[in-house]
Amino acid sequence: MKKAKFLAAALAATFAFTVAPILDSGSTDVLDFSCSRSAFAQGNGVDYQVGLHHIPLVTRTEHFVESDDKGELLRARWTGIRVTGPVPFEPNINKALDVYTANESKQFDKSCKEMVRDARLDHSERAKYGSDFFPAFENSSDIYVRRADSLVVSMLEFVSSYMGGAHGMYGVIGKTFDTYTGKEMQLTDIFTSPTAMTSAIKQQLMFDYPNASFRENNGASMRQTVDQMAKDGHLIWNMDPRGVTFYFNPYIIGSYAEGIYTTTLLYSERPEIFKHDQYTQAITWRGPHSYCMEIPTYLPVRLSDSPGGDRLAVMNDWEELVIDYCGEQLKDKFNAKKIRATFVSNKLDEKEQRFLYVDCEKENGQHALRVYALGNEPVFVGEYAMSRFISDMVGQNGEDWYVMTNPQAFYMTAMPGSGYTPGTRLTCRVGEDGAPQVYEVEGAKG
Numbered sequence: 237m238k239k240a241k242f243l244a245a246a247l248a249a250t251f252a253f254t255v256a257p258i259l260d261s262g263s264t265d266v267l268d269f270s271c272s273r274s275a276f277a278q279g280n281g282v283d284y285q286v287g288l289h290h291i292p293l294v295t296r297t298e299h300f301v302e303s304d305d306k307g308e309l310l311r312a313r314w315t316g317i318r319v320t321g322p323v324p325f326e327p328n329i330n331k332a333l334d335v336y337t338a339n340e341s342k343q344f345d346k347s348c349k350e351m352v353r354d355a356r357l358d359h360s361e362r363a364k365y366g367s368d369f370f371p372a373f374e375n376s377s378d379i380y381v382r383r384a385d386s387l388v389v390s391m392l393e394f395v396s397s398y399m400g401g402a403h404g405m406y407g408v409i410g411k412t413f414d415t416y417t418g419k420e421m422q423l424t425d426i427f428t429s430p431t432a433m434t435s436a437i438k439q440q441l442m443f444d445y446p447n448a449s450f451r452e453n454n455g456a457s458m459r460q461t462v463d464q465m466a467k468d469g470h471l472i473w474n475m476d477p478r479g480v481t482f483y484f485n486p487y488i489i490g491s492y493a494e495g496i497y498t499t500t501l502l503y504s505e506r507p508e509i510f511k512h513d514q515y516t517q518a519i520t521w522r523g524p525h526s527y528c529m530e531i532p533t534y535l536p537v538r539l540s541d542s543p544g545g546d547r548l549a550v551m552n553d554w555e556e557l558v559i560d561y562c563g564e565q566l567k568d569k570f571n572a573k574k575i576r577a578t579f580v581s582n583k584l585d586e587k588e589q590r591f592l593y594v595d596c597e598k599e600n601g602q603h604a605l606r607v608y609a610l611g612n613e614p615v616f617v618g619e620y621a622m623s624r625f626i627s628d629m630v631g632q633n634g635e636d637w638y639v640m641t642n643p644q645a646f647y648m649t650a651m652p653g654s655g656y657t658p659g660t661r662l663t664c665r666v667g668e669d670g671a672p673q674v675y676e677v678e679g680a681k682g
């Protein structure tokens with residue numbers, strides 16, 4: 237087995253310098269993003285913004301394995317993120333994400349070294365007592381981009397680990413940056429009052445989960461935990477285009493079996509608790525009308541303040557993908573063990589259209605895109621020979637992905653059977669039926 241190369245500095249440097257040339261090959265054009273700092277709609281407290289543009293991003297995942305004579309000690313998977321393409325009016329977001337990636341790489345390197353040491357000790361103890369079972373430890377991180385525009389870049393880092401015992405541990409960490417300044421945002425930048433914020437979180441949790449164990453004694457323990465986490469600055473959150481979502485990892489307010497609890501405070505539902513622009517009275521951090529949002533599996537998303545249960549959840553196993561939307565389920569039978577799902581809100585002529593884009597790896601190893609329309613119920617639109625997957629750009633130990641941020645301008649990679657040369661970069665928009673429409677092929681207008 238190839239040994240892991242836990243060299244944080246080298247890893248960060250590789251990530252920083254190998255993505256951009258590939259993305260720029262064959263074309264000097266960039267996605268059609270406007271180059272203006274966001275502006276608020278003027279007059280009479282109108283609650284929307286104009287001039288927002290999207291930030292194009294790429295993630296890189298590195299895979300490592302460390303072994304000894306008894307087998308694998310550690311399987312590790314780490315993900316970083318960066319801007320691809322120029323953002324002339326927000327150069328600081330480039331720097332912020334580069335620093336974030338470098339710091340996360342160093343922390344991951346440190347934890348992996350500690351886990352390799354502990355795994356060696358575990359293997360030695362097992363050998364001492366005659367065991368022939370030497371399980372590998374695991375350390376993994378992934379990134380899901382929840383919002384990326386000229387106001388905010390917000391992402392969710394999903395982390396998991398196994399260090400022996402009955403089961404591993406997993407959870408999420410939120411990171412949100414002011415796109416213009418590059419500074420990491422705090423909840424005090426968003427909410428008018430910590431008390432109003434925590435009261436809303438507790439109320440929404442009680443509404444969202446009518447059967448949860450934390451409801452015992454009118455949610456007394458949950459309420460105390462939320463208050464203490466807010467006081468200590470330990471709340472886990474990220475910004476969505478339409479609100480702020482809070483996450484409570486296993487054991488925080490529920491058992492391990494109950495998983496991660498999530499709840500979203502929507503701008504439209506509770507406008508009084510969010511900060512407003514002093515001139516227009518528009519909510520300061522409200523996102524664009526059209527947007528894309530990556531969806532981790534098994535983490536439900538609240539999409540609007542509709543009383544009809546306007547929610548989306550994506551679940552998968554080796555044989556099927558399950559989409560739960562507004563109480564209606566679609567079970568799609570295919571090899572769904574490796575997927576990446578993106579929710580798409582495409583608003584044209586004041587009419588919102590919703591779709592789900594699911595990248596998957598088929599049994600033959602080829603990547604494909606499956607599209608679903610989210611109307612009254614989820615409906616399968618079609619499968620397309622393209623993917624946000626770019627390539628194995630660092631040999632067998634890594635992969636890069638385009639992040640889909642703008643429904644009207646996003647990159648895909650052509651796969652065999654698409655009618656384009658496999659590996660070709662395609663610039664696409666979401667069509668009215670949800671299917672991706674190619675309008676540029678490596679710089680040639682379609």
